[in-house]
Amino acid sequence: MAQPQVDTSHARAHSQPGWPDLIHAIFKRSGIRQVGYVPDTGHARLISLCQADNEITDVVLTSEAEGAGLVLGAALGGQRAALLMQSSGVGNCINTFSLLRNCAVPCVILVTMRGEFADFNPWQVPMGSITEPTLKLCGFLTYRIEREEDIEDIVAAGCKMAFGGGNFQVAILLSQRMVDRSKPEGH
């Protein structure tokens, strides 16, 4: 068996501006006022930007399954909301997504993909490999981003699809290959 590895590089992670800053700016333009998340390395900088933003209420969740309830509650109070999660979190949400469909609640979910590109942890593969079809089955419009150059166009388009009057649920998958380039070693 391999020896356990010690990694402390996350302490210096995500101090550089990059694609999370573009997403944060689109959230602002789209009028998103609540952001729910479970802590995640790939979303770390975007989470920090939302936490530091006085116009966005950030809500840290114990499970992604809490997120759909939060989004519905925000909508009932007249606020737009987004969720940030890993692909594993999508599986935790399936039944709760019914709220968004039944009540026609617009929502944007950004999903950092695991288990699809040289993932250190093979146990991420079963959920990662069914994340996009699962979202489609749950009624989401899905988009996939492979390159940072596409962040602006696709995230903005996704927010328009959700909040432009159709009250759709939109999921934007951020490929592991792209996200991993901005992660510290070992994550």
Place this chain on the structure above:
Amino acid sequence: MMDRRPFVAALLADRGDLLVVTGIGSSTYDVAACGDHPLNFYLWSAMGTTAMVGLGLALARPDRRVAVITGDGDILMGMGSLATIGVKQPDNLSVVCLDNRHYSATGMQPSHTAAGIDLAGTAESCRFKRVERVSAVDSAAAMRGLLHTGQGPIFIHAKVEADDQKRIIPSRDGTAIKQRFMQASMKQV
């Protein structure tokens, strides 16, 4: 131990502009039995999420009071959300747990609270500002006062009889009750 219907009716007496979110099953029927109301939002799916709907609403509407009325099964299924509420400390949110220690919708099987799991203690450990344990209908007037003016987050643990009540069924049209709720709550801003 008390009957749930008169307790809920007294909680919602003269409710004014109180926003009410109910969990799937008996608590929805209890609230509907008090009379349908445009400021009621009834959940018909996603058991375990009712408190989170209350949180999202309370954060979006700091100018209004929000009451979640739900059962022990719903709270047990989403116990982490009590911790999430504890982190955010919404001062306008109350969670009322009608604890009959059973799943009445599926045939009265015992829930975890029947074995002594203490949801009021859970709320205390999740940093709810105020936790009340009540088991008599005459407590309802004071609890009603908390819903309207108490400093939240508040958790009211109400021990109620485990009996099967008549099912009073409100609308199951999610988009209709959402639109109605939003229109009724926005115009009073």
